[in-house]
Amino acid sequence: MNGRLPCRSRAAGLSLVELMVSLLVGLIVVLAATSLLLSVQRSHAVQDDLLRLDENARFALEVLARTVRHAGFAAPDDAAAPPASAAVLGIDAASLARNSEGIADPQPSGVNASDVLAIRHAASGPFAVPNCAGFRGTAAGEARASWSIFYVARDAEGEPQLYCKYEGEHGWNADAIVAGVEGFQVLYGIDGDGDGLPDRLLSAAALGPPDATAAWRQVVMIRIAMLLRGQSRGEATRVDEVHDLFGPAYGAEHASDDAGVRLSEAELSGQSGARMRRVVQATVYLRNAEAGRVR
Numbered sequence: 001m002n003g004r005l006p007c008r009s010r011a012a013g014l015s016l017v018e019l020m021v022s023l024l025v026g027l028i029v030v031l032a033a034t035s036l037l038l039s040v041q042r043s044h045a046v047q048d049d050l051l052r053l054d055e056n057a058r059f060a061l062e063v064l065a066r067t068v069r070h071a072g073f074a075a076p077d078d079a080a081a082p083p084a085s086a087a088v089l090g091i092d093a094a095s096l097a098r099n100s101e102g103i104a105d106p107q108p109s110g111v112n113a114s115d116v117l118a119i120r121h122a123a124s125g126p127f128a129v130p131n132c133a134g135f136r137g138t139a140a141g142e143a144r145a146s147w148s149i150f151y152v153a154r155d156a157e158g159e160p161q162l163y164c165k166y167e168g169e170h171g172w173n174a175d176a177i178v179a180g181v182e183g184f185q186v187l188y189g190i191d192g193d194g195d196g197l198p199d200r201l202l203s204a205a206a207l208g209p210p211d212a213t214a215a216w217r218q219v220v221m222i223r224i225a226m227l228l229r230g231q232s233r234g235e236a237t238r239v240d241e242v243h244d245l246f247g248p249a250y251g252a253e254h255a256s257d258d259a260g261v262r263l264s265e266a267e268l269s270g271q272s273g274a275r276m277r278r279v280v281q282a283t284v285y286l287r288n289a290e291a292g293r294v295r
Helices: 016-069 248-254 265-272
Strands: 088-091 116-121 146-154 160-168 171-179 181-190 200-202 219-229 242-244 262-264 277-285
Touching: 016 116, 016 146, 016 171, 016 219, 016 277, 088 181, 146 181, 160 181, 242 248, 242 265, 242 277, 262 265
Parallel strands: none
Antiparallel strands: 088 116, 116 146, 146 160, 160 171, 181 200, 181 219, 219 277, 242 262
16 A cells, blocks of 8 residues: 555536526426417317307308298198298397297397397198207197297307297297307398399398288398307407408498498407307298298
């Protein structure tokens, strides 16, 4: 031995500066991962909202179009007996009570001046047509006739919904068929010269009250427009946007005399918060002539 003490190795470790840098890098990685996760979640919510809007719009238009096409349909052996009412009736800027009879007791529309659309069709026997709720039944009024009535109202939570009103075995009732409908507007194509084609489009108010039977029997086509809103509040329509349910030209000309055809995003957002919204339209021709004869 040379008298020296054995040399001990230095303990390995991180300096305070190195530790702080490592923590900072780790924090940046965590924040980036969190930001990416939140972005993916928002994107998923938006896509889910778009999908729900598309499904609701498709279903609502399908039910409406199928019901309108059956307007005026009656059993062949009853075709010679003209019904007392027209096959199509409507009321502008109105709503209905769930259990009241038909459209006899309209109420002011509480959902953006939405309209009421009523369709008459066969209700009993082998030729019965399902009503808008999918039920077949015998109405208490006209023989072999029933009504499918569409209107918009708010549910107990304040959600605007498109309702289907019908007469069942135990009286009148209404079921919600599509949620998130903030606007429901209807125009009627009138055949004034008897060639089976619409000459002009009129609102229900311009066409006349539902008891103006002669005028309503000239309806050969119906144009429907709806404004639907999504559930998510993460992505919203621009606050300065205006929703023209029948297009800008009709909205500019008739916004003052046909309430509800032009709705501002600012006003809608003030009522229910910023949402994703979409306008959908459909044009449906009646298959059956008035008095129940097939064309």
